[in-house]
Amino acid sequence: MTSTAARDTAEQDVFGGVDSHADTLHVAVISDNGGHLADAEFTTTAAGYAAALAFLNAHGRVITIGVEGTSSYGAGFTRVARSAALHVVEVNRPDRAERRRIGKSDPIDAYAAARAALSGRASSAPKDDTVAGIRALHNAARSAVKARTAALNQIGSILITAPESIRAKYGRLKGTDRTDALARLRPAGDPVHTAVLTALKSLARRVKELTAEHQALGNALDSVVSVHNPGLRAAYGVGPDTAAQLLVTAGGNPERMRTEASFAALCGAAPVPASSGRTNRHRLSRGGDRAANAALYRIALVRMSHDSRTREYVARQTAAGRTKKEIIRLLKRAVAREMFRCLTTMVAVPGIADLRPLRQSKNLTLTAAAQHLGVWPSTISTLERGIRRDDDLAHAYRDWLQAA
Template sequence: MTMIELEVIAGIDTHADTHHVAVIDTTGHRLGDAGFPTTLKGYKAIAAYIAAFGLVRRVGVEGTHSYGAGITQHLKDSGVRVVEVIRPNRQVRRMQGKTDQVDAYAAASAALATDDHPEPKQLDGLVEAARYIHAARRSAVKARTATRVQIKSLLVTAPEQIRARYRSAADTALFPALARSRPASEENMLTRTIMSSLKSLARRYQHLTAEIDVLEADLEQLVLQINPGLAQTKGIGTVTAAQLLITAGGNTDRLKSEASFAALCGTSPIPASSGKTTRHRLNRGGDRHANSALHQIALTRMTYDQRTRDYIQRKQQEGKGTKEILRCLKRAIAREVFTLIISPVPVVDYRKLRPLRQERGLIQVQAAAALGVSIAKISLAENGRVHDATFLTTYETWLRNTDLTP
């Protein structure tokens, strides 16, 4: 007689140095729990420990993209289905207490309760590489901003002869001037110390700027490899495109619908009706970095995109306020971004535009006049600095259909 193998569900409470694993069956009966180190040997031991109880249906892990990243990837590589579980709220913790064992069994119970759990993000591939570069850039930008503020603050309290020297200088001239300054020997000790400190800060600012430029160039190359169509969409730059790709993750199949992506980005409509008022408000949940990226795209399009300005005008005629219009706009952008991420579109290779124009015997002035744009836009398009797939397609089509060579 063939014995039916017991199906089990596991839960893992993750920490920096140890993970606690609990195993239950499909009825919720507790089968066992144990702690393991967060090493490759420990990960192998966790997988073997869970499998020893029976057929593993799924494993619920807390923090799949933080402390649980290593064990999540190891289990997925071993063919085990891993789902992300949310830790119990504080009210439940107060009633049940808190230990690693309690949290591990809670994770297992949460994984058992339903199949509708979020799938963990893919922790390898180009999107994960972009996440690291994006994080390094964000840190550098934050440090550069702090350095700029510090320089400005020190100049405010500096002696008058120093303030007068740099009062009218714009940032583009101020920081290079401070970086190459040399305190004169005849100046007093305080002046020499102030100028030396300002020079050090200015050089730090320049170093951070150079670092940001390198990181942005690397990030641009990755974004173009991952989803060039997203990078060429109007109003979406390299940094915002990278953030949206990072939020979506490398395994985009985990996004069930465009509504789920909107909720992930914190742009899903939240009912805020009361009495005779029927309205929705901005969602304050979700990934705030992704929400910020959508906000930047919305602001850019509100300024430069005629289609967006027409949309805003229609919403104003419907009686909607600024916040409500912005919520609607961000929701619409999230829908567009989701489509581009799930179904990438073919794009124009900007590197072929300049050779194609030269092959046709055309100059930038002629192209600008024919398309009704500035010469600068033609130049930016040929250097990959125009994020407008419609214009790039129009430019390429015009080049292919125009020939002035004898």
């Protein structure tokens, strides 16, 4: 290559595209007018990532790189490219019509990703690593719950068809009483009884182990979420699992949620028109991230049951003739507005660390405080430990303690 050609290559603007897989990734380079320049395959290793970046930079000034699977197979390359100050965007797979028209191969998909980056069709920022730990813990906790539920269902199924003596003894037990009794079994008797009791004992021990595992994962998840976004975790009705799901949906990138309305649509909480003729109404959205929608639903249910302001709102809407589904839709939309604020801005959380030492210094019991404030002692306990957030109650509690 002559010096003039090398200078022209170094000065031209290029766009990259990456089709990622478990062991390899295919990289394509196009010019700023869409012309194909080159493509090559690299391994998904540190050396492969470095070689892929060198390959891209050798063809000009890299403007944008479109990557398929920035949070899955392409996560490693995305991490290295962003650390090199390169602009990376997330690319969805080509639609079926385009795939039928031009076919499918690694080079074709890589060039398609590059064209998506050039045209601006791919503009979403990739998910970064700030919620990678939360996502891992959340997935592990969910899988523990699913496995525990499956084991409990198996126990119930076995007891339905078990010999009458086993069914009569353990079928009437419920919950942890049944699990504890089955875990202590010493299988004996004829071959059928021994086999059934052995299976029940194994499943019961599995349930107990998964319960302990889920508890440990939940505690770890709570700690990580509280550190990552204390305002979100402290919001009323937001538990560790709910907060984790909302953080995973947000992807650690507030720029992915340009407005509060777009976040509501992302969570399937945006009102959808369902009017016809003289009927003028909206209905629940059935789109968006259903896991995030379920998180908003759980928050709404908790507030409907325990938050006085929400209960007053529900009473007013019921009196106005709205159905329960319509009220929940309105609540989910309001909750989405609050969650968006917690996810995109730093929400100050009033301190509560002084409450327990102040109560103990006055030699006051939880029962005495609860009786004065008209709540249960457990409410005061969870408030002191930071498990429950209730700013109004905290202020009233602190004023009472200071005056006592």
